[in-house]
Amino acid sequence: MVPDPxxxxxxxxxxxxxxGGAARVTExxxxxxxxxxxxxxxxxxxVATCIGLGTLLRIEAIxxxxxxxxxxxxxxxxxxxxxxxxxxxRYRFVSGDPAETSRMVATGALPWWTxxxxxxxxxxxxxxxxxALELAVIGPNxxxxxxxSLLWCAAAVFAVALVYRRLLPWRTAVIALPIYVLGRSHDIxxxxxxxxAAIFATLFGALALHGHVRWRExxxxxxxxxxxxxxxxxxxxxxxxxxxxxxxxxxELVFSRAGRVRALVPAxxxxxxxxxxxxxxxFGTRGTSVYADPINEPGRFVMxxxxxxxxxAGEALWPSPLRGIWKxxxxxxVLVAIAVLFPVLSSKARRGVxxxxxxxxxxxxxxxxxxxxxxxxxxxxxxxFVGALAILFEATAETKGRVRMVAxxxxxxxxxxLAPLVAWLEMHFTRTMSNFLTFEATSAPLSPDTEDVxxxxxxxxxxxxxxxxxxxxxxxxxxxxxxxxxxxxxxxxLRRVATDTLELEVLGDGLFDSSNRAAYEPPKPPxxxxxxxxxxxxxxxxxxxxxxxxTRVRFHFAEELDDRRxxxxxxxxxxxxxxxxxxxxxxxxxxxxxxxxxxxxxxRY
Numbered sequence: 001m002v003p004d005p006x007x008x009x010x011x012x013x014x015x016x017x018x019x020g021g022a023a024r025v026t027e028x029x030x031x032x033x034x035x036x037x038x039x040x041x042x043x044x045x046x047v048a049t050c051i052g053l054g055t056l057l058r059i060e061a062i063x064x065x066x067x068x069x070x071x072x073x074x075x076x077x078x079x080x081x082x083x084x085x086x087x088x089x090r091y092r093f094v095s096g097d098p099a100e101t102s103r104m105v106a107t108g109a110l111p112w113w114t115x116x117x118x119x120x121x122x123x124x125x126x127x128x129x130x131x132a133l134e135l136a137v138i139g140p141n142x143x144x145x146x147x148x149s150l151l152w153c154a155a156a157v158f159a160v161a162l163v164y165r166r167l168l169p170w171r172t173a174v175i176a177l178p179i180y181v182l183g184r185s186h187d188i189x190x191x192x193x194x195x196x197a198a199i200f201a202t203l204f205g206a207l208a209l210h211g212h213v214r215w216r217e218x219x220x221x222x223x224x225x226x227x228x229x230x231x232x233x234x235x236x237x238x239x240x241x242x243x244x245x246x247x248x249x250x251x252e253l254v255f256s257r258a259g260r261v262r263a264l265v266p267a268x269x270x271x272x273x274x275x276x277x278x279x280x281x282x283f284g285t286r287g288t289s290v291y292a293d294p295i296n297e298p299g300r301f302v303m304x305x306x307x308x309x310x311x312x313a314g315e316a317l318w319p320s321p322l323r324g325i326w327k328x329x330x331x332x333x334v335l336v337a338i339a340v341l342f343p344v345l346s347s348k349a350r351r352g353v354x355x356x357x358x359x360x361x362x363x364x365x366x367x368x369x370x371x372x373x374x375x376x377x378x379x380x381x382x383x384x385f386v387g388a389l390a391i392l393f394e395a396t397a398e399t400k401g402r403v404r405m406v407a408x409x410x411x412x413x414x415x416x417x418l419a420p421l422v423a424w425l426e427m428h429f430t431r432t433m434s435n436f437l438t439f440e441a442t443s444a445p446l447s448p449d450t451e452d453v454x455x456x457x458x459x460x461x462x463x464x465x466x467x468x469x470x471x472x473x474x475x476x477x478x479x480x481x482x483x484x485x486x487x488x489x490x491x492x493x494l495r496r497v498a499t500d501t502l503e504l505e506v507l508g509d510g511l512f513d514s515s516n517r518a519a520y521e522p523p524k525p526p527x528x529x530x531x532x533x534x535x536x537x538x539x540x541x542x543x544x545x546x547x548x549x550x551t552r553v554r555f556h557f558a559e560e561l562d563d564r565r566x567x568x569x570x571x572x573x574x575x576x577x578x579x580x581x582x583x584x585x586x587x588x589x590x591x592x593x594x595x596x597x598x599x600x601x602x603x604r605y
Contacts, residue, residue: 037170038165038173043161046161046174049178050161050177050178050180051154051157051158053178053182054153054181055150055153057420057423057427058150058186058187058191058423058427060427061149061191061427061430062146063143063146064146065142065434065435065438066140066434066438066473067192067430067434067437067438068194068462069093069192070192071466071470071473072194073091074140074473075469080469080472080478081107081109081472082104083100083104083109087128087129087132088132090128091122091197092121092122093121094110094119095119096117096121096282096286101114101116101118106481106536106538107481107536108468108483108484109482110465111464112484112538113523115520115521115524116523118287118288118520119284119285119287119288120288120291121282121285122238122283122285123238123274124236125236126200126237127201131193140473142193146190149190149191149193149199152200153189153199156203156379157180159202160180160202160383161173161177162210163206163210166214166217167255169394171394172391175390176387179386179389179415180382182415182423183375183378183386183415183419184315184319184423184426185375185378186423187375187430188376188430189379195376197237198238198240198379199379200233201237201238201380202234202240202379202380204230204233204234204237204241205230205231205244205380207230208226208231208233208244209244209248209251210223211223211224211227212248212251214227227267228266228270231245231248231266231267231270236274239369240367240377240379241380242274242367243366245267245363246359246362247380247383248267249267250358250362250384254351254354254359255355278295288520288521292368292369293369294366294369301369305365308364309361309365309368311373312367312368312373312378312381313360313364313385314327315374315378316378316382317334317335317385318333318334318414319414319419320418321422333410337408337411338407338411340403341392341396341399341404341408341411344395344396344399344404345395345396346395349391349394352388353391353392354388356385356388357385360381360382360383360385360388363381363384367380396408432599436595436596437460437599439575440462440467440571440575440576441466441471441474441576442470443575443576445567445569446477447564449565450479450566450567451480451566452483452537452559452566452567453481453566453567454483454485454502454555454568455485455571455576456485456486456571456579456590457484457488457492457570457571458484458486458571459594459595460599463484464484464520465484467482481538483538483555485502485553485555487514488508488510489513489514489592489593491590491592492507492590493507493589493590494587494590495582495587495588496581496582496583496587497554498556499560499561500561502557502561503543503553505544506546508551509547509548509551510547510548511548511549511553513547513548526549527545527550529542530542537558537559538555538557539556540555541554541556561581568581570593571593572593573595573596
């Protein structure tokens with residue numbers, strides 16, 4: 001992002017007006033300045049068009065059921081299955097208290113191998129309170145919740161438009177805002193209610209940047225107040241909001257002039273206040289590969305930042321769900337195209353592209369605390385990344401030469417045509433996945449008197465703990481215990497050694513050879529032969545260990561397996577199936593669990 005050249009050289013005539021002892025700085029702008037280009041009609045038309053396009057692209061979200069963390073948060077608010085939480089703390093999924101973890105393991109809310117000191121406690125009080133109040137007013141209505149997500153997303157788009165109005169000429173913003181709206185970063189936050197925290201963080205983050213620029217350009221004290229309050233609100237909405245600090249720092253380093261250090265004092269004060277509150281209130285993560293806590297695990301956080309910032313930048317450059325070598329090829333082609341176009345840019349345009357790219361990279365650093373890079377992390381960094389692309393496109397719109405014409409059309413097509421297509425597909429995948437997971441839980445062959453469910457192997461992370469809540473919300477019987485024995489991506493041999501005891505053999509490298517292990521890392525010290533776990537009415541003993549954890553495990557239950565209140569299930573591509581309990585001394589081999597291709601693809605995100 002770069003200020004308009006005319007606005008930088010505009011004749012400024014600051015006048016100080018005193019009102020109740022408070023100084024207010026106003027500015028007389030020269031005709032043709034950046035803000036003069038943005039007439040009210042133009043601004044309203046651009047914002048309305050972009051909000052309409054974004055809403056149409058993601059309208060399928062309204063029909064998407066609850067998924068994953070949604071069930072946990074509903075359980076926290078109602079006290080059903082999950083531990084109850086206050087309204088401001090519904091992102092404290094696992095508190096880190098071993099006694100509470102043990103209670104949750106006993107019901108199956110957490111898997112039996114959960115690290116006793118596991119902690120998943122996100123600092124998201126604003127998003128938590130908003131969700132709790134919504135639940136109290138309208139109840140657990142997924143359609144209404146997703147409709148509200150679309151409205152909050154529209155508000156965030158309006159805030160980003162205010163930023164572009166301040167920083168970009170009209171022609172450049174006409175390119176930037178549609179690219180931002182049609183990008184992939186908004187799909188999961190809109191389609192997954194619990195991830196709406198990212199939308200709140202973006203809304204307040206954009207307003208914070210807008211206020212900071214107002215203050216720095218015009219001396220507006222209202223702008224300073226807007227910047228401070230909204231920066232604090234962005235950080236309190238979710239950790240995503242920490243990316244806003246990167247945008248503010250980049251603005252001062254690249255686009256500002258005098259007084260940079262002094263101008264960052266308010267942001268530094270907010271950041272220090274956030275860090276103190278984060279520590280004092282006990283937020284943080286531990287024992288999971290999904291997050292790298294910068295306070296509790298600084299070394300690991302630095303390592304994830306080194307690897308993930310380039311990966312996030314690659315997601316911003318090449319909007320394709322393909323991974324591996326195909327992602328590398330796509331990013332490389334975009335970089336080559338930009339390199340071809342760069343020599344024709346003016347010095348000002350080059351400074352804008354480089355500066356905005358730097359801002360995006362700086363904003364991405366805090367987001368690497370989410371150790372798995374994903375487009376949903378880019379809502380705030382994309383404000384800058386998209387600004388860089390828009391400056392590039394506007395500056396090369398009339399470029400000559402066949403190679404350069406191909407280059408600019410290739411990059412533009414990727415973001416104006418490929419990105420919306422991929423965004424629609426991913427929204428469709430999200431709905432398909434959520435529908436399947438809800439169907440899987442609600443169609444499970446359980447009788448009303450079933451109390452204990454034993455799922456031999458989970459096909460996806462949803463099966464680890466959410467089906468009981470899905471059944472409860474559907475008005476179906478909810479088991480008192482939901483035990484998952486394995487998450488290994490391989491075949492299993494199940495043997496009954498007593499009327500109340502099963503032995504499970506993993507026909508692979510071990511229990512943790514699985515994509516489902518990320519959220520719940522193996523305990524430390526690792527499980528070894530003879531290790532035991534007390535899961536309440538299920539006692540677990542490790543009998544053999546391989547390269548990826550236990551390969552043979554014994555499970556002793558409080559109830560006999562022939563009891564009609566006990567159900568033995570297995571997963572399949574069309575949902576859960578009832579598994580006949582083998583006779584004592586007999587065994588059965590269960591093939592590797594598979595999922596429908598669309599669901600398997602969706603779960604990657």
